Amino acid sequence: AQKVTQAQTEISVVEKEDVTLDCVYETRDTTYYLFWYKQPPSGELVFLIRRNSFDEQNEISGRYSWNFQKSTSSFNFTITASQVVDSAVYFCALSEEDNDMRFGAGTRLTVKP
């Protein structure tokens, strides 16, 4: 069963547009952790954020913001005023108590100049 769903396979925007990457997860645990990673064209995986299930406060870091909603099991990622350097594949991941960390299939974001 798919634990983490990133329904958007590819998104293309023009520079300076805002874009939201969706992530829906599935778990029965009350304690769990959610992550976002970025994979730029160079191929490495870069950690962006970790959120635990007890902290539903939204997080903002510069142009990046994350919206965690337990009621809809979603952990969406928004990039404000996108830039070409934001072009990458973004992965959402879920870590539960007795399971390996599970990754979504990824969303490829292309930001055009």
Place this chain on the structure above:
Amino acid sequence: DAGITQSPRYKITETGRQVTLMCHQTWSHSYMFWYRQDLGHGLRLIYYSAAADITDKGEVPDGYVVSRSKTENFPLTLESATRSQTSVYFCASSRGKPSSGNTIYFGEGSWLTVV
């Protein structure tokens, strides 16, 4: 701060050959992992290790062997490579158990092509 180093970064091998991908970390992290990345599947866990001499299977372990004689090294061996093992392999590590909230940090990846 070297972090995680994988070698080789790129490898082409023939079906049936044995291939070993090396992974070395300098953080003294307890946990180490091997993932494979394939289009449409995201990252899938092959094997992981909680400490030296302790390894366990992940989601897709068939055809792979791991060992961890030293905390800093976690080699992955394909005993008899098959075309289906053509993939990008990522080694990763974390200070503690990911399910306790520890972040997993990744190496740069090893691109393996089996012909």
